[in-house]
Every structure is written in structure tokens, then in C-alpha cells.
Amino acid sequence: MSDRAAWEAVADWYHAWFTGIVLAAVARRGPADAAALVFAVFRRQQAETFLPGLRKLGLDGLPPAVAAARYHYLSNVIGGVGVEYVEENPRKAWIRYPPPRWIWPGATICGIPSEVNAAMLRGWHANNGVMLGCPGLGFVCTGQTVDGDPGLEGYYIEHDRALAEPDRLRFAKHEAMPRFDATRAPRLPTAAWPQERVAKARRGYAMTYCRTALQAAVDVFGVEQGGALLAHAARLVGLQHVHATAAALGAxxxxxFMVALAQAEGDAARTDLQPDGSLVVRRDGCAPLRGIADPHPAMQDAWEALLHGALAGWDRFARLDRVGALAWRIRPG
Incomplete structure (x- = not known):
């Protein structure tokens, strides 16, 4: 089992949980609440990662429209997301996410209402001008895959006037992005971004979305209801994905599986033999919660629901008992 294969397995595991959280919000709370959650996720994630990411990618000195579009292109390339880029001029640059969409994989896209997908654009794309100190920068969406268009696409454009908040995102489906030419697209410097770093970043890309969703769900829906939604989605994802993830991890x-998953996430893990002959799995950290200031216990409970769902999918009679802050005993049924 290579490190890269393990990191890819973790990326798929958390990618599924993030998509599941949004789908659970749509199904259990309705499109308006799901859109509010998606908006909160992307606005929070933008605040935490956009400007540092621009500097890390060497884009902070470019014209605002170009910097914004190149950021989305390169950061999504790193995350393993299909993406295209066309730069018309220093004040207008296109970005396009062709099918299949990473964020709504497979048939899950059929369960995403248009307003939920648009909330992602309102949360992040429409706010890039504010973050860059360019009040005239807006985003024009020319297609959404969830509506049946051949991709999510649009362009950043810098106006000669400051835009009011409602005008920072417009829809213009009569327009279309020019054909993408990969030979003219921005490229990551290979010396700074070797394959190992990219693979590890893809793991972090998926985990970061879940970390942000944990905080956003609690903020938007409250601890009790937000935690319950997160845990429900986690249990279902654990049930559905445990066998494929275990196989990918060689468990x-x-x-x-629990030890390999923890190690692939970047945490040390071990098993301790107990006097009664049982085994306790201990982790030295919880990477998905790392970086959250004072995480509420409901967030760990929600993350732990991934493990409870996974065990139920593996052996429906067994039980997982927490015996320490990050320690669990498996009790046979």
C-alpha cells in the first residue's frame, strides 16, 4: 500500500461525507436550508483559504479577474477536480467545471437543486472582489450542470464601478465559454508541486470541506440539529463506503481499517491489548477536527458516526464503545 493510494482513499472517504452532508440537508431540511448551509461552507472556506492560497500559488500580483480565475483553476487541479480556464483579457477570465462534477459525483447530481449549487457561487465566487479589495469585480454564471447545462461555467469581469452585493453574481445563459486550450492554461511549477505534494493536498482538499461543513452546520442549524444532520450523513456514508475504503487501504x-484510516489521515494510531483479551484502538489526534478552535463535542460525535456506520456495514452485530477521548473498543455482537 503506497502513501499516495492511502491518501486517495481518504480523499474519497471525506469527499463522500461532504456530498452526503449536502444531500442530507436537501432531503431532510429542504432546498432553502441546504442552500444556506452551502453558502456558509463556501463563504467560511473562502475566508480561511483564498488569500493564503493566492500567495502560495504566486497569483497575488495579478489583475483581480485573472487572479480569481487562476486561483480556481489551479486549486481545483490540485484537488483533482476537472476544470478549464480561458483568459480573454486582464479584466475578464473564464472558469469552467465540465462534467462529471467532482462535488456532486455520479448520480448524486440529480438530487442537487439549482439554488443549492448557486449558493456555492454566492458564497465564494461572488465575494472574490471583496476579498481582493476590488469592489468592481463580479462573477457571471453562464451555465450550471445541475440544470442540465454541459458544465458549471462563468467568468470573472472587472467593472469600472463598484458592485452592490446583489450584482456581484449574475446569470447569463445565452453566453458560453470559448473552447478550452490546455496548452495555454496556467500550470503548477513542478519543482514546487511534486506529485507527492499534490496527492497529499488532494487528501487535505476533501478533508477541509468536511471540517468547514462541521462548523457551518452547527452555525446555521444549531448544535443539536446541525450535529444530528452531520451524524446522519456520516453514518450513511460509513455504511456505504467502508468496504471499498478498507480494500483501498489494504485492511x-x-x-x-480503523488504524489504516487514521494513519492515512496523518494521525498515529495503535492497538492496545486489554486484560480481557479485547483490543482498543487509540489515535494520537483527529485530523478532520484539527484547526477548529474549541470544537464542540457534537462535531466529534458527528465524525465518529462515520466509524459507527462503517462498523455496522462491516458487522451489524458488533458495537463500538468509546473508552477515551480518541480510543475505542470493538464489542462483538
Whole structure:
């Protein structure tokens, strides 16, 4: 099992949880609440990662429209997301996410209402001008895959006037992005971004969305309801994905799965033999919660629901008992 294969397995695991959180919000709370959650996720994530990411990618000295579009292109390339880019001029640059969409994989896209997808654009794309100190920068969406268009696409354009908040995102489906030419697209400097760094960043890309969703769901829906939604989605994802993830990690039993998953996430993990002959799995950290200032216990409970769902999918009679802050005993049924 290579490190890169393990990191890819973790990326898929958390990608599924993030998509599941949004779908659970749509199904259990309705499109308006789901849109509010998606808006909160993307606005929070933008605040935490956009400007540092621009500097890391060497884009902070470019014209605002070009910097914004190149950021989305390069950061999504790193995240393993299909993306295209066309620069018309220093004040207008296109970005396009062709199908299949990373964020709504497979048939899950059929469950995403248009307003939920648009909330992502309002949360992040429409706010890039504010973050860059360019009040005239807006985003024009020319297609959404969830509506049946052949991709999510649009362009950043810098106006000669400051835009009011409602005008920072417009829809213009009569327009279309020019054909993408990969030979003219921005490229990551290979010396600074070797394959190993890109693979590790893809793991972090998916985990960061879940970390942000944990905080956003609690902020938007409250601790009790937000935590319940997060945990419900986590349990379902654990049930559905445990066997594929365990196979990808090379784990043949559930304890090995828990240890391998923790290690692939970047945390040390081990098993301790107990006097009664049982085994306790201990982690030295919880990477998905790392970086959250004073995480509410409901957030760890929601994350732990991934493990409870996974065990139920592995052996429906077994039980997982927490015996420490980050320690669990598996109790046979």
C-alpha cells in the first residue's frame, strides 16, 4: 500500500461525507436550508483559504479577474477536480467545471437543486472582489450542470464601478465559454508541486470541506440539529463506503481499517491489548477536527458516526464503545 493510494482513499472517504452532508440537508431540511448551509461552507472556506492560497500559488500580483480565475483553476487541479480556464483579457477570465462534477459525483447530481449549487457561487465566487479589495469585480454564471447545462461555467469581469452585493453574481445563459486550450492554461511549477505534494493536498482538499461543513452546520442549524444532520450523513456514508475504503487501504478486518484510516489521515494510531483479551484502538489526534478552535463535542460525535456506520456495514452485530477521548473498543455482537 503506497502513501499516495492511502491518501486517495481518504480523499474519497471525506469527499463522500461532504456530498452526503449536502444531500442530507436537501432531503431532510429542504432546498432553502441546504442552500444556506452551502453558502456558509463556501463563504467560511473562502475566508480561511483564498488569500493564503493566492500567495502560495504566486497569483497575488495579478489583475483581480485573472487572479480569481487562476486561483480556481489551479486549486481545483490540485484537488483533482476537472476544470478549464480561458483568459480573454486582464479584466475578464473564464472558469469552467465540465462534467462529471467532482462535488456532486455520479448520480448524486440529480438530487442537487439549482439554488443549492448557486449558493456555492454566492458564497465564494461572488465575494472574490471583496476579498481582493476590488469592489468592481463580479462573477457571471453562464451555465450550471445541475440544470442540465454541459458544465458549471462563468467568468470573472472587472467593472469600472463598484458592485452592490446583489450584482456581484449574475446569470447569463445565452453566453458560453470559448473552447478550452490546455496548452495555454496556467500550470503548477513542478519543482514546487511534486506529485507527492499534490496527492497529499488532494487528501487535505476533501478533508477541509468536511471540517468547514462541521462548523457551518452547527452555525446555521444549531448544535443539536446541525450535529444530528452531520451524524446522519456520516453514518450513511460509513455504511456505504467502508468496504471499498478498507480494500483501498489494504485492511482485512475492522481494527486494521480503523488504524489504516487514521494513519492515512496523518494521525498515529495503535492497538492496545486489554486484560480481557479485547483490543482498543487509540489515535494520537483527529485530523478532520484539527484547526477548529474549541470544537464542540457534537462535531466529534458527528465524525465518529462515520466509524459507527462503517462498523455496522462491516458487522451489524458488533458495537463500538468509546473508552477515551480518541480510543475505542470493538464489542462483538
Amino acid at each position: 482485512r478486518d475492522f481494527i486494521a
